[in-house]
Amino acid sequence: MNLENVDRALDVAFSLDTIAILIIIAIAVFIVLIVVKFIKWLIGLFSYRNTSNEAYELSEDLQGGSHKYDVEANLDYALTSEGLLTKREQSFFHMLLPIAQKYNLYVAIKPRLADFIEVTLNRYAGGIESSGWHSSFNKIAQKHIDFLLCDLKTLKPLLAIELDDKTHLQDKVVERDEFVNNLYDKIRLSIARFEGYTKDEIEHAVLDAMVEAAMVSCENCDAQMKLRDGIHGYFVGCSSYPNCKRTLTIDSLLGEYYH
Numbered sequence: 001m002n003l004e005n006v007d008r009a010l011d012v013a014f015s016l017d018t019i020a021i022l023i024i025i026a027i028a029v030f031i032v033l034i035v036v037k038f039i040k041w042l043i044g045l046f047s048y049r050n051t052s053n054e055a056y057e058l059s060e061d062l063q064g065g066s067h068k069y070d071v072e073a074n075l076d077y078a079l080t081s082e083g084l085l086t087k088r089e090q091s092f093f094h095m096l097l098p099i100a101q102k103y104n105l106y107v108a109i110k111p112r113l114a115d116f117i118e119v120t121l122n123r124y125a126g127g128i129e130s131s132g133w134h135s136s137f138n139k140i141a142q143k144h145i146d147f148l149l150c151d152l153k154t155l156k157p158l159l160a161i162e163l164d165d166k167t168h169l170q171d172k173v174v175e176r177d178e179f180v181n182n183l184y185d186k187i188r189l190s191i192a193r194f195e196g197y198t199k200d201e202i203e204h205a206v207l208d209a210m211v212e213a214a215m216v217s218c219e220n221c222d223a224q225m226k227l228r229d230g231i232h233g234y235f236v237g238c239s240s241y242p243n244c245k246r247t248l249t250i251d252s253l254l255g256e257y258y259h
């Protein structure tokens with residue numbers, strides 16, 4: 001083999017190496033592109049997983065996108081078979097209603113807590129929306145009370161009523177009840193919980209709440225006046241009884257503070 005042949009052989013070997021390297025680089029770039037595409041697809045899959053197609057299409061539509069939100073195709077609704085209240089709630093409501101009417105009260109059915117309770121934190125402290133405000137609001141945004149008795153004239157809430165059933169012994173419900181009880185304590189609204197009940201028990205709770213909300217002080221000793229149950233029926237008496245024996249009739253208290 002002469003020198004010229006060796007040179008040619010080296011040239012051929014060198015160009016074969018270059019081609020092999022170029023092919024490997026091309027394959028590597030191709031694989032990287034496929035992996036990137038796959039990751040993008042995965043991200044897309046997870047980010048839309050929590051959003052319904054309808055909502056996605058609606059938002060696209062609102063943004064002027066190509067998806068058309070089909071209103072008629074998405075009306076998957078019907079009236080509940082029970083109506084507004086369950087059978088159990090209905091029978092309680094029918095016992096409550098005449099009592100409410102007797103004392104000029106309005107019965108709100110299942111209002112949301114956030115409809116009559118507000119968060120006292122400053123929502124936009126320093127121009128930034130407060131996360132504390134949000135977490136407090138979220139605790140009342142999804143909760144409802146079974147019945148809320150309000151003054152018929154002012155619609156000011158006087159008594160919250162919850163019908164308890166067997167579920168109120170479950171841990172999660174106990175936690176919820178505790179939060180709600182503390183909440184009503186804080187906002188100074190009476191709450192009555194009933195599992196079994198009679199007409200008299202409901203009337204007692206209603207009157208008790210009305211006397212509480214009136215916050216009447218005794219004219220003799222300045223102690224708070226409370227609902228009492230005597231042999232002639234309900235009346236209002238000084239809470240420092242027997243030291244102070246001042247009383248008021250229910251009618252005079254209601255007449256002065258409610259109508």
Ligand SMILES: [Zn+2]
Pocket residue numbers: 218219220221222223238239240244245246
């Ligand atoms: Zn007194």
